[in-house]
Amino acid sequence: MNNRPAxxxxxxxxxxxxHHEAGTMALVGWQTIGFPTIQSSRTLxxxxxxxxxxxxxxxxxxxxxxxxGTTIQRxxxxxxxxxxxxxxxxxxxxxxxxxxxxxxxxxxxxxxPILSRGLERFAIDxxxxxxxxxxxxxxxxxxxxxxxxALDRVGIDSxxxxxxxxxxxxxxxxxxxxxGFIYCVSLTGVTGARQALPTDLPDxxxxxxxxxxxxxxxxxxxxxxxxVARLRGIADAAIVASAIIDRMEHTPxxxxxxxxRTFAKSLRNAADGVS
Amino acid sequence: xxxISPSTGAARxxxxxxxxxxxxxxxxxxPETLMPSLVELIDAYDIACHDPTFTATYDALARDFxxxxxxxxxxxxxxxxxxxxQVYLKREDLAHTGAHKINNALGQGLLARRMGKQRIIAxxxxxxxxxxxxxxxxxxGLECIVYMGEEDVHRQAPNVFRMKLLGAEVRPVKSGSRxxxxxxxxxxxxxxxxxxxxxxxxGSVVGPHPYPTMVRDFQSVIGRETRExxxxxxxxxxxxxxxxxxxxxxxxxxxxxxxxxxxxxxxxVEAGGDGVATGRHAAPLSAGRPGVLHGALSYLMQDRDGQVxxxxxxxxxxxxxxxxxxxxxxxxxxxATYVAVDDASALAGFxxxxxxxxxxxxxxxxxxIAYAAExxxxxxxxxxxxxxxxxxxxxxxxTVATRLGMTL
Numbered sequence: 302m303n304n305r306p307a308x309x310x311x312x313x314x315x316x317x318x319x320h321h322e323a324g325t326m327a328l329v330g331w332q333t334i335g336f337p338t339i340q341s342s343r344t345l346x347x348x349x350x351x352x353x354x355x356x357x358x359x360x361x362x363x364x365x366x367x368x369x370g371t372t373i374q375r376x377x378x379x380x381x382x383x384x385x386x387x388x389x390x391x392x393x394x395x396x397x398x399x400x401x402x403x404x405x406x407x408x409x410x411x412x413x414p415i416l417s418r419g420l421e422r423f424a425i426d427x428x429x430x431x432x433x434x435x436x437x438x439x440x441x442x443x444x445x446x447x448x449x450x451a452l453d454r455v456g457i458d459s460x461x462x463x464x465x466x467x468x469x470x471x472x473x474x475x476x477x478x479x480x481g482f483i484y485c486v487s488l489t490g491v492t493g494a495r496q497a498l499p500t501d502l503p504d505x506x507x508x509x510x511x512x513x514x515x516x517x518x519x520x521x522x523x524x525x526x527x528x529v530a531r532l533r534g535i536a537d538a539a540i541v542a543s544a545i546i547d548r549m550e551h552t553p554x555x556x557x558x559x560x561x562r563t564f565a566k567s568l569r570n571a572a573d574g575v576s
Numbered sequence: 577x578x579x580i581s582p583s584t585g586a587a588r589x590x591x592x593x594x595x596x597x598x599x600x601x602x603x604x605x606x607p608e609t610l611m612p613s614l615v616e617l618i619d620a621y622d623i624a625c626h627d628p629t630f631t632a633t634y635d636a637l638a639r640d641f642x643x644x645x646x647x648x649x650x651x652x653x654x655x656x657x658x659x660x661x662q663v664y665l666k667r668e669d670l671a672h673t674g675a676h677k678i679n680n681a682l683g684q685g686l687l688a689r690r691m692g693k694q695r696i697i698a699x700x701x702x703x704x705x706x707x708x709x710x711x712x713x714x715x716x717g718l719e720c721i722v723y724m725g726e727e728d729v730h731r732q733a734p735n736v737f738r739m740k741l742l743g744a745e746v747r748p749v750k751s752g753s754r755x756x757x758x759x760x761x762x763x764x765x766x767x768x769x770x771x772x773x774x775x776x777x778x779g780s781v782v783g784p785h786p787y788p789t790m791v792r793d794f795q796s797v798i799g800r801e802t803r804e805x806x807x808x809x810x811x812x813x814x815x816x817x818x819x820x821x822x823x824x825x826x827x828x829x830x831x832x833x834x835x836x837x838x839x840x841x842x843x844x845v846e847a848g849g850d851g852v853a854t855g856r857h858a859a860p861l862s863a864g865r866p867g868v869l870h871g872a873l874s875y876l877m878q879d880r881d882g883q884v885x886x887x888x889x890x891x892x893x894x895x896x897x898x899x900x901x902x903x904x905x906x907x908x909x910x911x912a913t914y915v916a917v918d919d920a921s922a923l924a925g926f927x928x929x930x931x932x933x934x935x936x937x938x939x940x941x942x943x944x945i946a947y948a949a950e951x952x953x954x955x956x957x958x959x960x961x962x963x964x965x966x967x968x969x970x971x972x973x974x975t976v977a978t979r980l981g982m983t984l
Contacts, residue, residue, distance in 0.1 A: 364884040365757065365869060367764045368607045374751055386881040412605055413868045417882025439605045439868070464609035466771060471612065489609055490769040 311458050312433045313405040313481040316355055317516040317537055326533055326572045329407075329518055330354035330565065331542035333376040334393055335362055335385025337554055342393050343400065348558040349545070350404050352565020353572075358436070358542065361390045361410035368438040370493025372543040375550070387414045387423075391430045398431040407434035407460065412444075420451040428455035434481050436460045442475045449478060462486050465505050469512065476513035482538065485509055487521045493543045495522035498531055506535050526571035533574060541568060596785025599908060601901035604784040605868045609768050618786045620691050625793075630690065637682055641715065642672045644679075644797065648805035648962070653932040654949065661955035663948055664814070665935070665965040666802050666830060675938065675967030676798060676826045677708035681777060683794035685712035688775035695719045695774045699763040701728055701756030701822070702893030702940065703735025704967055705779030710744035720744040723762045725755040728892045735971050753886045756822075756896045760870050780823025781900030784871030788900050795829025802962055803833050810960055816841040818951065819964035820944040821861065821914065822894035824903045826966035831912060832902075842911060844903060845947045847889035847940075848918035858887035860899050861907050861914040874901040890919040890975065891939040893967075917943040923979055925949065926969065938967035939975065 310318065320327040330349040332342045346357050362380035366373060387410065394406055408427065415423045415437065427435070435457055440448065442461060449459045458481030463472055466489055476483060485506060488499050499505075502519070509517055519532055520540030524547070529539045545561060552560050595618075596602050604614055624630040638644040646667045655663045668676040681698075688696055696718045700706030706722040713720035722739055726748040729736055739746050752758035760782075767776045781788045781795070799817075806814050817834055819827035821844040834840045849857035857863065860875040867876035869884055877885050877897035889895040906912035917925070922939060925946025929937045937945055941964075948963040955961070969976070977984050 364752065365761050367761045367870070368768065370765070371751075378752070381883065386883075388881065411868075413876075413878065413884070414882035416868055416873075417878065417880070438607055439871075441604060441606065441608050441611050443611075444603055444605055462608045464607070466609050466612045468612055475608070486609060489771060491765045 311456065311481060313356065313407070313458050316405050317482060320355070321516065321537060326536065327355040327538035328353060328529070328568055328572055329356045329358055329520070329538050329540040331358045331360060331545050333360040333362060333373065333380050333546060334390040335380030335383045336376040336546070337379065337549065339383055339385060339389060341554070341557070343396055344558055345561055346397055346402060347400070348561045349565050350402065352562040353569025354565050356405040356407060356538070358407045358409050358540065359390060359393065361387050361408055361414060363411040363414060366411065368491055370491040370543065372494065372546050373492050376546045387418055391426055394430040394432055405433040406431060407436060408432050409436040409438065412437050412440045415448070420448050424451040424455045424457060428457055432457060434458035434460050436462065436484060438462065442478055445478065460484055463509055465489050465499070469508065472509060472512045476515065479513070479515055482516040482518045483509060483513055484540070485517050485519045485536070487519050487523060490521065492521055494524035494547055498522060498528050503535050526567045529568050529571040530574070533572065539572065596789065598788070598902040598905035601866070601874050601904040602785055602788055602872050604871060605873070606764070606784045606871045607768055610771060613771050614784055614786070621687060621786055621790055624687055624690055630686065634683060634686055638679070638797065642678050642682065643670065645801045645805070646670050648802060648809060651933050654929065655952065657928070657932050658949045658952035660957060661815070661952040661959035661961045662957065663952050664960065664962045666798060666962055668798060668826065668964060668966045669935065669937065669941070669968035673704070673708045673711050674970065675704040675708065676795060676829060677705040677779060678711065679797055679829070680779065680791050680794040680825060681705065681708035681712045684775070684777040684790070685709070685716050685718065688718065688777070689716050691775065693773060693775035695770065696777055697721045697723065697763050697766050697774055698777045698779060699723045699756065699759040700779060701725070701759065701895060702891065702938070703728070703732040703739070703971060704893060704938070706744070706746070707735050707738050707742070709777050709779070710739040710742035713744065714742045721766070722746050723749050723759040723766070725749050725753070725759045727754040728756065728759070731975055732892055732971055733974070755887070755892065757884065764870070780825040781828045781902060782823045782870055782872060782898060788872065788902055791825055792828045792832055792902060795825050796832045798826065798829040798964065799831060799833030802830055806960070806962065813837055813840055814960040814962045815839070815955070816843060816951065816959070816961045817964070818843045818845065818944050818948045818961060820845045820894060820940050820966060821899060821903060822847065822858070822896050822940060823898070824900040826964050828900055828902055830964045831906070835911065841913070842906065843947070843951070844912055844914040845943045846914060846916045847891055847894035847943060848916035848921070849888035851918045852916045856888040857916065858889040858895050858897065859916040860897060861903060862916045866904065869898045872901045874904045875899055875907070890922060890979070891943065893938065893940040894943065915947055917946045921946045923976065926976060935965065936969040937965060938969045939972045941966045942969070
């Protein structure tokens with residue numbers, strides 16, 4: 302496993318560094334491209350950023366989302382019905398950039414849509430559109446060499462997941478390839494809101510810290526302000542995804558901008574320790 | 577005859593130097609949460625295979641519980657009807673639970689017990705693998721949960737009842753196309769969640785390494801027996817071996833021991849559904865392109881955006897958009913040939929075997945029978961064709977009756 306080459310700091314790295322210097326925690330939000338409509342991300346991504354999210358993960362829908370729980374699955378299937386594709390996800394990023402969005406935008410896509418497009422072509426297209434990072438939930442470090450090479454050439458961060466089951470030698474190997482931040486899966490399971498975060502989270506994050514200087518972002522199950530508050534001081538960023546989709550499913554589309562802005566603010570306050 | 581012959585790590589010339597790869601195909605495309613368990617499984621399987629106690633236990637149960645060896649049967653009436661080469665049937669339909677699936681379920685079940693995993697999960701399409709796994713779990717005293725697409729729960733009702741009788745919990749899967757592919761997705765999600773105490777018994781030569789190799793090893797008993805029986809009963813190797821291919825475990829099981837016998841033609845028969853030209857089929861080797869699904873790179877039915885597309889087949893067990901990675905390599909390397917047989921021809925094959933030989937085959941198997949009859953007709957009577965009669969058709973009676981316009 303190769304070590305990362307010296308690079309200029311990415312937009313993701315700069316955003317997280319800013320928070321680190323200010324002693325605050327960053328928030329990573331989520332939109333599934335094409336849910337509930339192809340156009341909705343154009344208003345909802347700014348609403349999330351407005352409310353206090355710093356980075357946005359954009360979910361590229363896939364027919365077989367094996368790492369996702371029921372919430373993201375439903376959004377993914379609905380997005381496919383709306384006709385969402387990787388090409389449309391790239392169009393969305395171009396539109397957001399032309400609308401003046403400067404926050405880091407991170408794709409979360411299963412491997413096959415990327416492989417189908419071609420790794421080189423994907424990297425070039427994503428870079429030109431304005432994508433800053435890529436998370437591939439079904440691509441472990443062992444299978445990632447070709448994709449990392451392609452992404453490194455265009456300056457897109459390859460973001461890797463680690464899990465509570467990952468033993469130390471693997472943690473080291475993954476950290477050596479990781480760019481931007483390490484995505485720490487909070488629990489042993491699939492995505493989706495949970496009542497509470499695992500109690501052994503501090504120990505687990507300490508194990509990851511021990512092998513890397515990269516920022517740690519915690520996701521899976523992080524769904525409430527009190528969860529975000531619990532991550533203060535132990536994580537550099539909190540990732541909230543399914544909880545955003547849950548809110549959208551339970552409210553009419555015309556209220557989504559307001560709903561998400563309000564939800565984002567409540568999470569921002571929790572991250573900042575404001576009650 | 578010995579019934580287990582592991583080959584993990586020992587790459588054949590046809591396999592890449594990297595373990596778990598067949599040419600470019602295979603690999604381990606799974607969430608990080610599962611990777612440590614795959615590493616653990618690779619090691620546990622490797623050690624078990626070299627432990628004479630494990631292999632002796634497997635061999636004894638293969639004989640006394642499954643009923644191995646299964647016969648190699650000269651289907652003289654089918655041969656006469658086809659009017660060409662001699663057709664032999666490898667009678668996996670006579671194995672306990674009525675299909676080849678038990679060969680693999682037994683091996684993985686014994687491995688799970690040895691690894692101290694008490695909770696077993698499995699996916700099933702036609703229900704044959706689910707029944708085999710439920711059977712092995714009942715025999716070994718393991719908890720068993722089977723994921724099955726909701727559509728398959730309806731069209732394979734007798735097997736659902738059999739699994740329940742055997743003490744398994746059957747969980748209908750309502751997501752996606754509600755067939756085998758979605759049952760595997762759901763089983764993977766369960767595995768990700770419960771990985772510490774759960775063993776996932778995959779039913780075909782698919783999934784992340786080491787599954788394609790491990791399942792092939794356990795199923796290779798079919799081909800080893802066929803090879804020995806051919807030499808003993810006929811005096812030489814067959815000229816062709818034909819098997820149906822969904823995920824491809826019965827086919828790889830009978831093909832693999834013939835890999836180095838260049839004179840033996842290997843022919844895999846995919847599900848043509850309404851016809852490959854219609855796009856409504858389940859024939860990735862005939863009409864797909866390489867992609868990643870369920871942990872491995874292999875031929876895959878997908879659209880131009882890399883989304884997996886829905887499949888169509890009269891046979892639930894073949895209704896799958898992917899195929900085992902070793903088959904993809906056999907296709908590219910030319911070691912095997914793959915053809916497709918549509919629903920109507922498979923039904924004709926089903927009736928043909930019933931009427932000529934008094935054997936009711938599974939609808940999956942009927943695809944191989946249909947092609948074998950056609951192929952035999954084109955070959956001289958001096959040639960020998962072995963068809964893997966992979967399963968019996970009791971489970972399919974209502975599907976066939978409906979197609980034939982009858983009510984039970």
